Amino acid sequence: MAFEVNGVTYETDEDGYLANIDQWNEDAAKWLAEDEGVDMSESHWEVVNFLREYYEEYRIAPMIRILTKAIGKKLGKEKGNTKYLYELYPGGPAKQACKIAGLPKPTGCV
Amino acid sequence: MVDKIETPELTGEIKIPKIEPGATSHYRPNQASEKHNNNLGFPGTRVENWQEKSIEKMDDLLSKYKSLLVYLDSCVRCGSCADKCHYFLGTKDPNNMPVARQELMRKVYRKNFTVGGSLFPVLSGAEDLTEDVMTEWYSYFHQCSQCRRCSVYCPYGIDTAEISMAAREIMDTAGIGQKYCNEILGKVMDVGNNLGLTKPALANTLEFLEEDVEEETGVPVKFPLDQEGADVLLIAPSADFFSTPHIEGFMGYAKVFHEAGISWTVSSYASEFANFGMFIGNYETMQKVATRIKDAARELKVKRVIVGECGHAWRVAYSFWNTLIGPFDFLDKKYKNPTHICEFTLELLDRDAIKVDLTANDNRVVTFHDSCNVSRGSRMGDSSGGQFEIPRKLIKKVCGNFVEMDSETIRELTFCCGGGGGLLTDELIELRVQGALPRAEALHEVMKERGVNTMAMICAICKAQFTKVLPSYGIDMEVVASLHQLVSDAIVLKGKVGV
Numbered sequence: 001m002a003f004e005v006n007g008v009t010y011e012t013d014e015d016g017y018l019a020n021i022d023q024w025n026e027d028a029a030k031w032l033a034e035d036e037g038v039d040m041s042e043s044h045w046e047v048v049n050f051l052r053e054y055y056e057e058y059r060i061a062p063m064i065r066i067l068t069k070a071i072g073k074k075l076g077k078e079k080g081n082t083k084y085l086y087e088l089y090p091g092g093p094a095k096q097a098c099k100i101a102g103l104p105k106p107t108g109c110v
Numbered sequence: 111m112v113d114k115i116e117t118p119e120l121t122g123e124i125k126i127p128k129i130e131p132g133a134t135s136h137y138r139p140n141q142a143s144e145k146h147n148n149n150l151g152f153p154g155t156r157v158e159n160w161q162e163k164s165i166e167k168m169d170d171l172l173s174k175y176k177s178l179l180v181y182l183d184s185c186v187r188c189g190s191c192a193d194k195c196h197y198f199l200g201t202k203d204p205n206n207m208p209v210a211r212q213e214l215m216r217k218v219y220r221k222n223f224t225v226g227g228s229l230f231p232v233l234s235g236a237e238d239l240t241e242d243v244m245t246e247w248y249s250y251f252h253q254c255s256q257c258r259r260c261s262v263y264c265p266y267g268i269d270t271a272e273i274s275m276a277a278r279e280i281m282d283t284a285g286i287g288q289k290y291c292n293e294i295l296g297k298v299m300d301v302g303n304n305l306g307l308t309k310p311a312l313a314n315t316l317e318f319l320e321e322d323v324e325e326e327t328g329v330p331v332k333f334p335l336d337q338e339g340a341d342v343l344l345i346a347p348s349a350d351f352f353s354t355p356h357i358e359g360f361m362g363y364a365k366v367f368h369e370a371g372i373s374w375t376v377s378s379y380a381s382e383f384a385n386f387g388m389f390i391g392n393y394e395t396m397q398k399v400a401t402r403i404k405d406a407a408r409e410l411k412v413k414r415v416i417v418g419e420c421g422h423a424w425r426v427a428y429s430f431w432n433t434l435i436g437p438f439d440f441l442d443k444k445y446k447n448p449t450h451i452c453e454f455t456l457e458l459l460d461r462d463a464i465k466v467d468l469t470a471n472d473n474r475v476v477t478f479h480d481s482c483n484v485s486r487g488s489r490m491g492d493s494s495g496g497q498f499e500i501p502r503k504l505i506k507k508v509c510g511n512f513v514e515m516d517s518e519t520i521r522e523l524t525f526c527c528g529g530g531g532g533l534l535t536d537e538l539i540e541l542r543v544q545g546a547l548p549r550a551e552a553l554h555e556v557m558k559e560r561g562v563n564t565m566a567m568i569c570a571i572c573k574a575q576f577t578k579v580l581p582s583y584g585i586d587m588e589v590v591a592s593l594h595q596l597v598s599d600a601i602v603l604k605g606k607v608g609v
Contacts, residue, residue, distance in 0.1 A: 014140045014289075015536060058311035063352045066318050082354050086587075092578070094353065095536070107294050108304030109349040109356075109384060109420075109534060109570035 005031045017098075017105045021055075024102030032100045036091060040100075044088055046074050051101040061098050061106055115540050117582040118200055118547045120554050124519075126193045133203040137541050139252045139533070142287030149296035150395055153285035160284040161239050165222050167283040171276050172223065178276055181268045182219045185212060191260035191270070196525045197253050200544030205250050208260035208270045214246055215273055244286070251277040252288060253541055255531035256389065257482035262522055274531070275391030282390055290535035291386045298399050303348035303382035312378055315351050323361060329603040331361075331368040336410065337375035342367065343407050344374050345383045345448075346418030347570035356573055359419055359592025365601050366455050366594070369464040374416070380406035383423040384570065388430075389532035397434045400426065404435040413442035416449045419592060421481035421569030422530065424450060428488040450490050452568060455597055456504045466600040471509035474564040476596065477556050478502055478512075479549065479576075480524035481569035498522075501568055501593055508600040513560045519552040529575030543579045550583040557585070566593045 001012045005027040011019040016035070018024055029048060033040045040048075050070050054062040062070075064082060072080015085093040094106050144154030157163055172179045191208040193199065198206040205211060213235075220227030220236035227236030237243060256271035281287070297306045307315070316333035323331045334340060344367075350360040367374045380402040387396025407415050415438070417427055426434075427448045438447040446453075458464045478501055484490070490497040498521045506512050519525050528545030556562040567573060567590070576590045 058308065058314060060305065060307055060311045063315050063318070063357060064354050065322065065357050066315070069318075069322070083588075106305060106352070107290075107297060108352070109347055109574045110305070110353045 003031055003035075013105075015105050018102045021102050021104070024052075028102065029100050032102075036096055036100065038089060038096065038100065043075055043079070044100075047071060047085065047088060047093065047097050048101040050074075051097060051103060055101070055103050061094060061103050064094060067093060115543050115582060117543055120551055120583060122551070122555065124199060124548045124551050127199065127202040129204045130202040131204055134201045134206065134253060134541065135203070135246070135249055137253060137538060138249050139535055140289040140537055142289045142292040146289060146292040146296055147282070147285060147287040149299060150282070150287075150292055150392070152282045152287055152292075156285040160244075160286070163284045164239055164280050165218075167280045168219065168222070168276070171279065172219075175272070175276070177269070178272060181212070181273055182216050184266045185209065185216065185268055186266075188265065190263045190265060191268075194260045194263050196257070196259070196528060196548045197255070197541065197545045200528070200547035201253075201541065205246070206253055208264075211250055211254055212268065212270055212273050214243070214250055215277055218243065244281075247277055248281065248286060251281070252533060252538070255482070255526045255528070255533055255545070257526035257530055258486045259482065259523065259525065262486065271531070275388070277391075278389070279391035282392065288390070288532065291390050291532040295386050295390070295395055295399070298382050298386075298402070302379050302402065304384055304386070305348045305352055307348055307351055307381060309378040312351060312376070312381055316376065319357070319361060319364070323364070327603050329368070329605050331364050331603070333364055334373075334375045336378050337373070338410050339412075340373040340375035340410065341413045342372060342374035343380075343403075343410055343412040343415050344376055344418065344451075345380060345403055345415060346376070347383045347420035347423060348381055349570040349574060350418055351381070353574060353577075355577070355590055355592045355595055356419075356570055358595035358598060360594070362592065362594030362596075362598030362601070363418060363451055365598055365603060366451075366458065366464060369601060369603060370458050375410060375412070377406035377410060379409070383417055383420045383427075385423050385426045386532055388422055388426055396426065396430070400431060400434045404438075407438075408440055414445040414449065415441065415447050416451055416454050418451050419568040419570065419594060421483040421571060422487075425483040425487035428490070450500075452500050452504050452593065453491050453496075455594070456500055456507070459504070459507050465602040466508050466597070467602050468508065468510050468600060470600040471596055472511075474509055474596070475511040475513060475560065475562045476505055476509050476564045476566055476591075477515050477553065477562045478505060478520070478593075479515075479527070479553075479565050479567040479572060480520055481567060481572050482524060482526045482530055484568060485522050485524050501566075504593065505566055505596060508596045513556050513562050515552040515556050519548060525549045525552070527569075527572040527575040528579065530571050534571050534575055539578075542575060543582045546575065546579045546583070549576075550580060550585065553580075553589070554583065554585065557589075563589060564591050564596075565589050566591045566596055568593050
């Protein structure tokens with residue numbers, strides 16, 4: 001599967017995650033977000049940026065608690081919880097936000 | 111996405127639906143890629159002579175597992191199982207009646223392995239493994255969570271789980287693998303866990319938890335990794351390092367070890383308790399996954415192995431480890447190996463080795479969801495029914511308000527969460543939502559009538575599945591809790607600031 005934005009083709013796997021993480025850019029993220037029905041606000045981008053930074057170092061998405069804490073630090077303590085993350089990404093911060101951030105799909109009992 | 115799914119309505123009782131033939135014939139999990147199949151030693155893609163290979167494999171399994179032969183021969187179609195499957199109740203598709211699911215294999219068995227079936231196929235309901243039959247197999251053997259509820263009601267004890275495991279093994283042998291299970295098993299072989307959590311990521315996660323718990327409690331609870339010579343090797347499902355409410359349970363284990371003063375460690379090599387080798391019915395894969403745990407225990411020179419909250423893995427550990435990777439004679443014989451974390455914590459509480467403050471959970475009214483593989487595929491502790499009593503006793507020790515759900519939905523009659531058996535994958539989300547219907551009914555009733563606000567459980571799949579699907583039924587995901595999360599909230603840490 002694939003999609004195209006501004007003349008660039010992005011390959012995806014059967015679940016719609018980017019096949020090649022290095023191809024990720026804001027265009028791709030915006031397309032993926034729209035496809036998921038997510039309207040990207042500044043807070044949404046904070047999550048995406050943190051996921052990408054963490055992935056850069058550890059080659060995997062962070063545990064949800066690490067993510068909520070980081071978001072709490074950036075956006076205010078009242079937003080550092082799972083509920084807020086689900087408000088941003090109703091499809092789940094681990095799966096939907098990872099998809100928009102271009103990360104591979106987390107596997108296992110998650 | 112969840113909001114597009116047709117969610118069955120809660121009616122206040124678990125009803126037998128009017129059948130809708132073929133309602134879910136289009137539900138199919140994604141197929142494994144060449145790489146994922148090859149990782150496990152299966153052909154990468156469907157082999158040219160797939161029918162011949164499949165029948166050969168069926169022959170092999172029938173000679174290896176007499177149980178399978180008995181199950182295929184002994185059904186009298188009494189119908190006792192027909193309305194016992196959560197997927198049938200939730201999807202209305204008659205192929206999800208266990209007898210019909212079994213029939214998908216039985217008809218091929220009759221054609222190829224019985225005299226009557228080969229001579230008079232029409233009279234005896236025998237059929238070749240055609241393309242159409244294989245399509246049905248792939249669809250409906252991936253709509254069985256191998257929970258074995260039907261087998262409790264079967265007068266002959268026919269185990270549909272074993273038939274569905276055999277079917278998946280046959281399909282894998284023919285190069286028709288399921289992506290979710292096979293990809294994950296490859297990750298366990300490569301990295302050590304289902305998630306693909308590398309050692310640096312695991313170390314970072316554990317360090318984070320140390321800081322987090324200390325910040326919250328003022329007590330330096332340790333989360334050790336690869337610590338040689340620790341007393342205990344703790345094997346947890348890797349979801350315990352990643353998701354909510356799994357992590358909260360994992361923090362509970364750590365606090366218990368801390369308070370009991372028992373040294374413990376996690377292994378980066380064997381950082382997974384789950385064993386999806388069972389779901390695909392492949393003995394060799396199951397053995398390889400389990401062997402990592404034995405090797406880690408030896409390497410780290412621990413005295414005992416304690417395992418975390420994971421349902422099917424407890425079946426593998428309790429019922430199969432001894433044959434797969436035993437004996438554990440290199441461990442300290444004073445201890446039961448493996449020990450379930452619930453058994454371990456309850457024993458400490460019984461002899462007052464750790465203290466709890468029940469009032470910490472006063473805000474909760476708790477019910478317990480029995481996980482299928484713990485209930486019907488294992489035992490716990492020293493007496494019959496321990497797998498039911500130990501978790502309940504533990505809950506009552508840490509929380510004052512406990513309520514049971516309908517008696518036909520608990521203990522050995524428990525309903526699967528709807529995501530077990532290797533079906534916890536996004537493309538099967540409709541099946542997962544519909545399969546959770548019976549449990550959602552029973553839970554909703556005690557929430558409404560008895561004020562239940564927490565459903566505790568001891569399985570990583572159940573936790574992930576319910577968190578995802580209960581909101582479709584209007585039930586908040588925060589109702590879902592790890593049993594050791596309740597322990598974590600109630601345990602009194604010596605030196606805890608402010609208590």
